[in-house]
Amino acid sequence: MxxxxxxxxxxxxxxxxxxxxxxxxxxxxxxxxxxxxxxxxxxxxxxxxxxxxxxxxxxxxxxxxxxxxxxxxxxxxxxxxxxxxxxxxxxxxxxxxxxxxxxxxxxxxxxxxxxxxxxxxQTNTTEGCLRYRDITLNLGSREVHIEETPIDLTKLEFDLLCTLINNQNIVLSREYLLDHVWGTDEIFQDRTVNVAINRLKEKIDPDKSKEYIKTVRGVGYTLC
Amino acid sequence: MxxxxxxxxxxxxxxxxxxxxxxxxxxxxxxxxxxxxxxxxxxxxxxxxxxxxxxxxxxxxxxxxxxxxxxxxxxxxxxxxxxxxxxxxxxxxxxxxxxxxxxxxxxxxxxxxxxxxxxxxQTNTTEGCLRYRDITLNLGSREVHIEETPIDLTKLEFDLLCTLINNQNIVLSREYLLDHVWGTDEIFQDRTVNVAINRLKEKIDPDKSKEYIKTVRGVGYTLC
DNA sequence: ACCCCTTGTGATTTTATTATAACACAAGAT
DNA sequence: ATCTTGTGTTATAATAAAATCACAAGGGGT
CATH class of the missing domain: 3.40.50.2300 (Response regulator)
Structure with missing residues (x-):
């Protein structure tokens, strides 16, 4: 980079x-x-x-x-x-x-x-990056890299990961995530968050070896 | 000038x-x-x-x-x-x-x-050529060439392509494109951008083999 | 005035995403 | 041990988004 x-x-x-x-x-x-x-x-x-x-x-x-x-x-x-x-x-x-x-x-x-x-x-290639461990999010191009290898995320997954990274060490409730990632107007079930989180996990850590996202039982999810 | x-x-x-x-x-x-x-x-x-x-x-x-x-x-x-x-x-x-x-x-x-x-x-605004892969835009004459063969673009298509090239690797939202390519005063629908993009794609890549313009679902379009 | 080109929009098809349901499993609680 | 509850998983249906097609309203140019 x-x-x-x-x-x-x-x-x-x-x-x-x-x-x-x-x-x-x-x-x-x-x-x-x-x-x-x-x-x-x-x-x-x-x-x-x-x-x-x-x-x-x-x-x-x-x-x-x-x-x-x-x-x-x-x-x-x-x-x-x-x-x-x-x-x-x-x-x-x-x-x-x-x-x-x-x-x-x-x-x-x-x-x-x-x-x-x-x-x-160099225009805008280096700026506007969010990092977490070996994950890099480019906010402009919306590209995601894990140790140099590119990962494809959907808009929802990208936004979800952004929110998690921006709130490291804070446990985010499903309610909070629905409000901030999905948007306030519509109403969704809490389960929706589970599935989205799992899809995200599957993409950023298919072998389940990295354990980026920790689930806090009864509360929500967090990145630490 | x-x-x-x-x-x-x-x-x-x-x-x-x-x-x-x-x-x-x-x-x-x-x-x-x-x-x-x-x-x-x-x-x-x-x-x-x-x-x-x-x-x-x-x-x-x-x-x-x-x-x-x-x-x-x-x-x-x-x-x-x-x-x-x-x-x-x-x-x-x-x-x-x-x-x-x-x-x-x-x-x-x-x-x-x-x-x-x-x-x-000033390169990008007045004189000179803009390049992207095998596409060359002559900003003065507004001619477009793809590997030496000339391509006819309308004003809108030309401006759209310019904006995309000047913002390589950045995903441009439809809103941004409407503001910058169409102009601020009038109000158009988002799908107007779709159609313009598709018409541009059709002209610069009729076989759909080059994949110049990538659509980022839920966000916009980008050139990378 | 006419024609042709451009371009915005509506309608429709196609595609990708994602919400939900249904089930499986694990950890506590009783 | 069994029940309960929360979460992971998978499959499917619903939905949102984009591509495509078609058409009509302007805008120049001749």
Whole structure:
């Protein structure tokens, strides 16, 4: 779920510094000392952001990016460079860079620019997630994953699970669940909740090994 | 068609300098010496970008932006400031800034950052192509291609597809679609959306083999 | 004015979901 | 041990939702 960031920098200690900070911030990082092998990785792996030194031996970083764009690869790029003459800045932006930072740079500023850029480009995939143990609910896409494997839930099951997660450690009565998940107007039987809970259990824990949902006899159900 | 940019800067000569260059680049510019009146303009006019000094007398620029975001106004912001301590940079980004440039600044770099930021934010509204899998929408000519073969879509179908692509992985309710694709004033029935979606499906995937649009029962439709 | 295209709505069919009933089982209570 | 009560399970019926079809009311364009 975390963003994956590729870094191209020929100075090894700077590369290590950046990778260290990226991982500290929780990103996946892949370092390169040159643009060699980079193309194939960008095409095959899901890279969310590219940090590119422009003063590479051999190919100019910006030429490389221009070639990427021509191939239809639109990974956002932050340039990292010692150059700061106007013409260089311009060239960097023109060839499809999304941001630009000059050496010597403040590592914290770089991290913040990364964060800001990812926020813009990653739209809504990471936000709005509810988690419980190894279950992840994406509220926007309404996708449910258990340890990376997707699970199909109906609207009712999804809403029910949301309510349970949002009230962890609280035992929810059938009456409460009928009110909050089903809606207030119509009247249903308490049994209805049982069956819905069981169907949900069956989907999220078919082997009955995880015991996500605990039933509290005479009261209701809870997640703890 | 040209972007409209609002500039807030209390030093009159700097404000004039920026406005001069903005207009030279072909943007519409609106200058402000303080955040007074700015809110109403942002709400009423279509402002594509806000350039904001943070060292304003009275309100802090970043506080003002935070307030904007709280109101749901998401105009992109470039901060312009003499401050450069880490904590200030951080505060600027956190409160919803999209870029940050410190005084004394290179006016050309500012122009380039403006261009880059507009490119990122305006892609989906004005120029360029939208892509989804093998579908390409040309937003200017409103042409649609699926793997090089052209497809004829009506205005409604085109707008609907745009909205779906711009909200990939998010399940859009019929209500949301009626609001955003049809427009707010008139009232239509939910099933109107069904029919429009089906007509769109029929055009972009007559054999029903691609399954571009997924219907999420009880919720709405999504593209994933 | 005419025709054609678009599109909103009604009617109908098809599908998926879910409420309920009926039964089975387990844990306490008597 | 047996009865009672609550819950799990399964099957079936009811229902809600969506797809599909058909038609008619606008809206442009010629």
């Amino acid at each position: 975390n963003a994956t960031i590729a870094v191209v920098e020929d100075e090894e200690d700077i590369l290590e510094l950046i990778e260290y900070h990226l991982e500290k911030e929780g990103y996946e990082s892949i370092g390169f000392l040159s643009t060699k092998n980079l193309s194939s990785v960008l095409e095959e792996e899901k890279i969310d952001l590219l940090i590119m030194d422009r003063n590479l031996p051999g190919t100019e970083g910006s030429e490389f990016v221009a070639a990427l764009r021509a191939k239809g690869i639109n990974t956002p790029v932050i340039y990292l460079t010692a150059k700061n003459k106007e013409s260089d800045i311009e060239e960097g932006f023109v060839s499809g860079g999304d941001d630009y930072i000059t050496k010597p740079f403040n590592i914290k500023e770089l991290m913040l620019r990364i964060k800001a850029l990812l926020k813009r480009t | 040209n972007a409209t940019i609002a500039v807030v800067e209390d030093e009159e000569d700097i404000l004039e300098l920026i406005e001069y260059h903005l207009e030279k680049e072909g943007y519409e510019s609106i200058g402000f010496l303080s955040t007074k009146n700015l809110s109403s303009v942002l709400e009423e006019e279509k402002i594509d970008l806000l350039i904001m000094d943070r060292n304003l007398p009275g309100t802090e620029g970043s506080e003002f932006v935070a307030a904007l975001r709280a109101k749901g106004i998401n105009t992109p912001v470039i901060y312009l400031t003499a401050k450069n301590k880490e904590s200030d940079i951080e505060e600027g980004f956190v409160s919803g800034g999209d870029d940050y440039i410190t005084k004394p600044f290179n006016i050309k770099e500012l122009m380039l950052r403006i261009k880059a930021l507009l490119k990122r934010t």
